Amino acid sequence: MLHIIGIGISEFDSLPIGSVEVLKNSDFVFLERFTGFISDDFMMKIHNILNDSKESQLNSGIDIKFVKRWYIEDGREILEKASSNNVSILAYGDPLVATTYNELMVRAKKLSIDVKVIHSSSGLISLIGETGLQPYKFGKMVTLMNDPMSSITVYNTIYDNLSLGLHTLILTEYNNDDGIDNFTSSSNPFYLSPKKVFDLLLEREAEIKLANLSTKTFAIVASKIGSDDSQILSGNIDTLSRLEYEGGPNSVIIPGSLHFIEEDSVRNLTKLLDPPNGNSSRISKLANRMLDKYIPNAKIALANLINLLSSTGEGLPKEYESVIENAENYLNDAQTFYNQGKLELAILSIGYAEGLIDSLRFQKNMNPW
Amino acid sequence: MLHIIGIGISEFDSLPIGSVEVLKNSDFVFLERFTGFISDDFMMKIHNILNDSKESQLNSGIDIKFVKRWYIEDGREILEKASSNNVSILAYGDPLVATTYNELMVRAKKLSIDVKVIHSSSGLISLIGETGLQPYKFGKMVTLMNDPMSSITVYNTIYDNLSLGLHTLILTEYNNDDGIDNFTSSSNPFYLSPKKVFDLLLEREAEIKLANLSTKTFAIVASKIGSDDSQILSGNIDTLSRLEYEGGPNSVIIPGSLHFIEEDSVRNLTKLLDPPNGNSSRISKLANRMLDKYIPNAKIALANLINLLSSTGEGLPKEYESVIENAENYLNDAQTFYNQGKLELAILSIGYAEGLIDSLRFQKNMNPW
Numbered sequence: 001m002l003h004i005i006g007i008g009i010s011e012f013d014s015l016p017i018g019s020v021e022v023l024k025n026s027d028f029v030f031l032e033r034f035t036g037f038i039s040d041d042f043m044m045k046i047h048n049i050l051n052d053s054k055e056s057q058l059n060s061g062i063d064i065k066f067v068k069r070w071y072i073e074d075g076r077e078i079l080e081k082a083s084s085n086n087v088s089i090l091a092y093g094d095p096l097v098a099t100t101y102n103e104l105m106v107r108a109k110k111l112s113i114d115v116k117v118i119h120s121s122s123g124l125i126s127l128i129g130e131t132g133l134q135p136y137k138f139g140k141m142v143t144l145m146n147d148p149m150s151s152i153t154v155y156n157t158i159y160d161n162l163s164l165g166l167h168t169l170i171l172t173e174y175n176n177d178d179g180i181d182n183f184t185s186s187s188n189p190f191y192l193s194p195k196k197v198f199d200l201l202l203e204r205e206a207e208i209k210l211a212n213l214s215t216k217t218f219a220i221v222a223s224k225i226g227s228d229d230s231q232i233l234s235g236n237i238d239t240l241s242r243l244e245y246e247g248g249p250n251s252v253i254i255p256g257s258l259h260f261i262e263e264d265s266v267r268n269l270t271k272l273l274d275p276p277n278g279n280s281s282r283i284s285k286l287a288n289r290m291l292d293k294y295i296p297n298a299k300i301a302l303a304n305l306i307n308l309l310s311s312t313g314e315g316l317p318k319e320y321e322s323v324i325e326n327a328e329n330y331l332n333d334a335q336t337f338y339n340q341g342k343l344e345l346a347i348l349s350i351g352y353a354e355g356l357i358d359s360l361r362f363q364k365n366m367n368p369w
Numbered sequence: 370m371l372h373i374i375g376i377g378i379s380e381f382d383s384l385p386i387g388s389v390e391v392l393k394n395s396d397f398v399f400l401e402r403f404t405g406f407i408s409d410d411f412m413m414k415i416h417n418i419l420n421d422s423k424e425s426q427l428n429s430g431i432d433i434k435f436v437k438r439w440y441i442e443d444g445r446e447i448l449e450k451a452s453s454n455n456v457s458i459l460a461y462g463d464p465l466v467a468t469t470y471n472e473l474m475v476r477a478k479k480l481s482i483d484v485k486v487i488h489s490s491s492g493l494i495s496l497i498g499e500t501g502l503q504p505y506k507f508g509k510m511v512t513l514m515n516d517p518m519s520s521i522t523v524y525n526t527i528y529d530n531l532s533l534g535l536h537t538l539i540l541t542e543y544n545n546d547d548g549i550d551n552f553t554s555s556s557n558p559f560y561l562s563p564k565k566v567f568d569l570l571l572e573r574e575a576e577i578k579l580a581n582l583s584t585k586t587f588a589i590v591a592s593k594i595g596s597d598d599s600q601i602l603s604g605n606i607d608t609l610s611r612l613e614y615e616g617g618p619n620s621v622i623i624p625g626s627l628h629f630i631e632e633d634s635v636r637n638l639t640k641l642l643d644p645p646n647g648n649s650s651r652i653s654k655l656a657n658r659m660l661d662k663y664i665p666n667a668k669i670a671l672a673n674l675i676n677l678l679s680s681t682g683e684g685l686p687k688e689y690e691s692v693i694e695n696a697e698n699y700l701n702d703a704q705t706f707y708n709q710g711k712l713e714l715a716i717l718s719i720g721y722a723e724g725l726i727d728s729l730r731f732q733k734n735m736n737p738w
Contacts, residue, residue, distance in 0.1 A: 008385060009488060016490070017389075018382025094490060096498020102634055106501065109637040117499065119378060119490035119595065121385070121463060124504075126488040129465020132475065135493075136512065140535055141505050160533060166509055226488065265471055268478040287713045294717075322731035330724075344656050344716055348663075351717040355699075355724015356731075362691035 002082040002108050006095045006120030009226025011042045019118050023050060027085035029064040032072055034176050035100060036092025036123070036249070037189055046090070075104050082113050094122035124169060127222040127251055131232055132265020137256065139166035144252075145173045146192050148200065155204035158254050159211040165257040165280045172197060174249050191248025194221045198237045198252075211283055213237070213254075218277040220253040220270060221245070234266055235273030256280040287343040294350045295334055297369070301357055302327050304368035309360065320360060327356040371451040371477050375464045375489030378595025380411045388487050392419060396454035398433040401441055403545050404469060405461025405492070405618070406558055415459070444473050451482050463491035493538060496591040496620055500601055501634020506625065508535035513621075514542045515561050517569065524573035527623050528580040534626040534649045541566060543618050560617025563590045567606045567621075580652055582606070582623075587646040589622040589639060590614070603635055604642030625649040656712040663719045664703055666738070670726055671696055673737035678729065689729060696725040 003022050008014025023029060023046065031038055031046070043066065050062045072078065072089070081087050095101045096117060108115045128135055139161030142154045154170060161168045176189035198219070205213040215238035223245055224230045233240060258266070258278035266276045306324060310316050316324060330353040337346035361368060372391050377383025392398060392415065400407055400415070412435065419431045441447070441458070450456050464470045465486060477484045497504050508530030511523045523539060530537045545558030567588070574582040584607035592614055593599045602609060627635070627647035635645045675693060679685050685693060699722040706715035730737060 006490065008490075010385070010387060013387025014385045014488065016377060016379070016383045017386055018379060020386075094494050094498060097494065097504055099503065099630075102498070102501055102503075103630075106634050106637045117495075119383065119495040119498070121375070121377075121488035121490060122494045125463050125466065125491045125494050126486075129463060129471070129488070130486065132471055134468065134471075135466055136510050138509065140508050140533070143505065164509070164529060261468075261472075265475050268475045290713060290717065319732050323728045326727070326731060327724075343713075344659060347713055347716045348659065348720040351720020352724040352727070355696075355721040355726075356728045357724075358695070358721070359692045359725045359728030362695060362725075363688050 001086050001114045001116065002078070002104075003086070003088040003116050003118065004095045004101050004105065005088055005090050005118040006122075007038060007042070007090055007092055008120035009093055009123050009126055010121070011039060011227075012045045014121050014226065016118055016120055020049060022116075022118065023062075023088055025086055026050075026062055026088040028081050028087045029062055029090065030067045030072075030078070030088070031065070031090045032067050032069070033092065033189070034069040034072075035095070035098040036174065037176060038090070038092055069100075072100055072104065075107060078104070079108060079111055079113060082108065083111065092123075094119050097122055097124065121226065123225055123249060124171065124251070127225040127232070128169065128253075130225060130230075130269060131220050131222060131234075131253060132269040133167055133220075133253065133255065133262050134259070137165075137167050137259070137262070138169055139164060139256070141169040141171065143171045143173070144192065144197055144200065146196065148203070151200035151204050152208075155201060155208055155211060155213075158201070158213070159208075159283070162211055162254070162256050162280045162283045163285050165278075167256050168254045170197060170252040170254070172248070172250050172252065189248075191250060193245050193248075194223075194243075194250050194252055195241045195245070197250075198241045201254075202237070210286075211279075213279075215241075217279055217282075218255060218274065220255065220266070222251045222253070223248060225249075225251075232270040233273060234270040234276065239273045254279060285343070287347060291334070291338050291343070291346055291350065294354070295331065295338065298327075298331055298334075298350060298353050298357065301368040302331065302353070305357055305360060305366075308366045308368055309364070323356050323360060327353045330356070370455050370483045370485065371447070371473075372455070372457040372485050372487065373464045373470050373474065374457055374459050374487040375491075376407060376411070376459055376461055377489035378462055378492050378495055379490070380408060380596075381414045383490050383595065385487055385489055389418060391485075391487065392431075392457055394455055395419075395431055395457040397450055397456045398431055398459065399436045399441075399447070399457070400434070400459045401436050401438070402461065402558070403438040403441075404464070404467040405543065406545060407459070407461055438469075441469055441473065444476060447473070448477060448480055448482060451477065452480065461492075463488050463494075466491055466493065490595065492594055492618060493540065493620070496594040496601070497538065497622075499594060499599075499638060500589050500591060500603075500622060501638040502536055502589075502622065502624065502631050503628070506534075506536050506628070506631070507538055508533060508625070510538040510540065512540045512542070513561065513566055513569065515565065517572070520569035520573050521577075524570060524577060524580060524582075527570070527582070528577075528652070531580055531623070531625050531649045531652045532654050534647075536625050537623045539566060539621040539623070541617070541619050541621065558617075560619060562614050562617075563592075563612075563619050563621055564610045564614070566619075567610045570623075571606070579655070580648075582648075584610075586648055586651075587624060587643065589624065589635070591620045591622070592617060594618075594620075601639040602642060603639040603645065608642045623648060654712070656716060660703070660707050660712070660715055660719065663723070664700065664707070667696075667700055667703075667719060667722050667726065670737045671700065671722070674726055674729060674735075677735045677737055678733070692725050692729060696722045699725070 703718035
């Protein structure tokens with residue numbers, strides 16, 4: 001049987017009580033720290049628990065060791081052991097947030113090996129809670145790696161979420177697979193810094209120009225959630241970029257629209273460096289930008305066209321009356337649809353009105369714009 | 370000091386080890402079961418832990434009791450106690466997922482009362498993990514209450530998420546505040562059934578007609594995640610609606626597009642009743658539906674218009690050449706923009722082309738459509 005045990009976000013303190021019995025009944029215990037950091041101290045505490053137990057004294061100790069990424073991803077030895085022994089894997093946070101364990105579970109099921117997951121506190125849910133933002137105000141979340149390609153996806157997701165008024169949680173790269181294999185080794189994991197996150201996003205802004213991010217964009221940085229020196233800072237990107245961040249994991253939130261209760265939470269639950277400010281109102285969808293520009297322009301063009309056509313002094317020629325009347329109606333429709341949030345229909349209507357206007361422009365070779 | 374302690378999703382087994390010491394050092398311990406169910410058995414275990422401890426024997430026991438929703442929401446007594454005592458509140462899952470505790474935290478901070486949160490396994494992250502769907506493939510999540518108004522928001526969120534290829538997690542109403550106040554009482558909480566979820570969604574589909582939900586929509590039902598009799602079922606809505614569900618909590622997932630790895634996970638990790646099937650390909654955005662219809666129709670209308678205008682046998686009158694040429698160009702633009710996914714520009718172009726065509730229709734009083 002295979003037990004995948006979440007340690008949670010606070011090392012030994014966050015380990016679920018029920019996992020102790022499972023560990024004591026295990027024949028093999030593996031720990032890894034590539035999906036999230038686990039200290040040597042934690043390992044030592046588990047070692048002590050296991051070797052205090054009667055079972056392990058009878059069995060001359062339970063085999064327990066740190067394993068590397070390849071060992072879990074390859075998985076063959078684990079699955080072979082689990083087919084006839086009790087095997088436990090200890091992993092940071094809630095283990096199933098990482099695809100690694102999902103794949104291992106599926107492979108175990110295919111081999112008819114029983115799998116039991118012990119869930120635990122997850123970094124992403126914990127940090128959302130601690131910022132005071134509402135979980136149901138978040139859109140799709142993303143992970144930012146230390147490369148420009150990854151930041152394109154992240155940038156576009158921010159834009160999609162902002163368009164819907166939603167917050168974006170950006171998890172950042174964590175890398176720790178520097179050859180740790182045995183019990184006593186320490187390690188220096190790589191954590192992507194919040195400054196790098198902001199640099200990459202502002203670079204993409206300069207190119208893509210959709211989300212209207214700037215040095216004045218209000219953001220939240222959550223660092224080391226679950227540890228004693230965790231901190232949540234909020235402020236404008238330029239303020240947050242000037243700070244030093246040691247270690248991690250660091251997560252960044254770009255808020256969409258902030259409800260006043262969320263604003264109050266951010267003021268009180270985070271270390272506030274600049275006034276809280278939602279970012280959704282500062283962006284506008286392409287559709288809104290088109291309509292904001294095209295509707296007033298078309299109104300002016302239509303008035304100009306009527307003047308140009310009537311310049312003979314005999315009023316509007318009769319053959320154009322129906323065209324002009326329809327253009328007026330569709331311009332009004334465009335505004336009405338826009339007010340109702342029916343953007344597709346508003347754009348169709350403004351396009352149609354422009355077509356009517358320009359048909360006369362082309363026929364008469366006059367420019368009302 | 371105020372401690373907000375998450376019990377996690379598996380009662381005593383999921384309680385974080387570190388919380389035991391916090392509980393033993395508490396002067397007051399409150400449990401509630403309105404944000405999620407907690408059994409009397411759990412209460413008894415906590416009672417035994419607290420009263421076995423030396424501190425509590427010296428202090429003639431720690432005060433521990435079940436409290437109702439109003440008591441936490443009112444919060445004044447809790448905050449007053451916490452200003453000079455150690456107060457712990459035990460709540461289901463990860464406590465900060467519920468707005469209740471967010472508000473309490475903010476109020477405590479405003480009163481300069483220290484707050485510490487002990488995070489724990491959360492139902493929503495656990496169930497996402499157990500289905501094998503990728504966490505970053507989920508859009509905004511929603512809660513469905515037992516009323517039609519709530520289902521409109523849920524339905525619209527499903528549509529928004531499906532449009533982006535994303536899954537929707539629907540948490541469902543849980544209600545348990547039937548006057549439980551003391552130690553030994555039991556309770557019968559209300560859980561919204563999956564069948565009711567599907568009924569409400571299909572009712573909204575019949576009215577709103579956007580998300581293309583039907584009895585053949587593939588969905589996932591996760592029930593009682595964290596308990597020994599948890600189950601995850603997947604299948605078409607009609608299959609899932611025919612089953613009986615006892616108790617809860619029940620959550621429903623409407624998958625967007627399914628990656629083949631996700632499909633493999635769903636096959637192996639859930640009880641599969643019908644073949645897995647993403648739902649994003651079955652919906653089309655309003656914009657797509659408009660363009661699919663309007664572009665071919667306008668092409669035909671333009672061809673008809675040219676025929677009608679040329680019916681004198683002398684070919685297309687010269688004054689209309691420019692209008693026709695522009696209509697052709699904008700029709701081609703509409704198709705090109707559509708192919709590039711630039712839907713707003715495609716709609717603007719098709720509207721414009723239609724306006725050009727109809728200007729001649731109005732002037733000549735002929736109908737090419």
